[in-house]
Amino acid sequence: MPLPQTEAPGRLVAELLSRGVRMTRQRRTILSVIETASQHLDAAQILRRARKLDPGIDRVTVYRTIRLLKRHGLVDELDLLHLEGEKHYYERHPQRDHLHMACVRCGKILEFESDLFERLKGQIQRDCQFHILVTRVEIGGYCAKCRGNSTDLRSV
């Protein structure tokens, strides 16, 4: 079903350079962390990993780099239904949108892409005359393992 997850490494660096953005040692480090992550990372996790590669990096630099990437549309921001705190999670802006399902019991995040969603976007652009730049779909519920053995005490 899904496309391969990995684009060429260094893609974020190349993309920013081609837009005339200055490239520093710290930015390269942070970009490589985001690019090689196999899961959604929050700012604190990005900082921790970046510091393993370059211990002097500051929290603020991580936040500023994330904002830079957002402004350029190169990363998407997720909340994952705030299942654990108010932090944000980041992922590379994908070629094709996908939905995020978060299990409110075990916290697992599933991703899903669907032609139906592409059709839905088309319907929105047509019926609402709305030009879509970014989508964020977060669905809470019980994953296959957790369904059945839970009361419906949702907290989202």
Next chain:
Amino acid sequence: MPLPQTEAPGRLVAELLSRGVRMTRQRRTILSVIETASQHLDAAQILRRARKLDPGIDRVTVYRTIRLLKRHGLVDELDLLHLEGEKHYYERHPQRDHLHMACVRCGKILEFESDLFERLKGQIQRDCQFHILVTRVEIGGYCAKCRGNSTDLRSV
């Protein structure tokens, strides 16, 4: 803007009473504010309106009442793509899900419901064996009025 409210006023009070939740003067006030709102309100707006009806109400009581409603699945929480700050917005949990489109230029929020989305949810429950409790769809872009006369400088 929200779709026309089809439920009876006082429904939130009735729903909570039927679940054995204690009903205080403050809660009645806050519930009525949420119930009569014609737009998505954040906690600060709910507080401001509640204080017009009962000036002694505290910020903390608003937050606690919101949490109560979330736990009971009676309100949904939205971020509206954090277009202005990190606050959350609340709306009564609708009978039928809808999507939120936020114009990144003028900030307008449009709502949209669609059979395609219902089918998408069905597909997810089937293909992923995921039992859906809550959905949050937030789409950013340019509304009909703002499209065309903007550079693509997104910040979401």
Next chain:
DNA sequence: ATAGTTGCAAACACTTTGCCGGTCG
């Protein structure tokens, strides 16, 4: 009677800003 709720103050989690010395091109 008593478990649950309130208001106040304080703490909290996460993110942004101001400043100045350092760096990229």
Next chain:
DNA sequence: CGACCGGCAAAGTGTTTGCAACTAT
């Protein structure tokens, strides 16, 4: 060289917690 960037400290925003007094059932 000059605009831009990084690190540090501090502030900011939005939300939650601890606790004594109060209230709904």
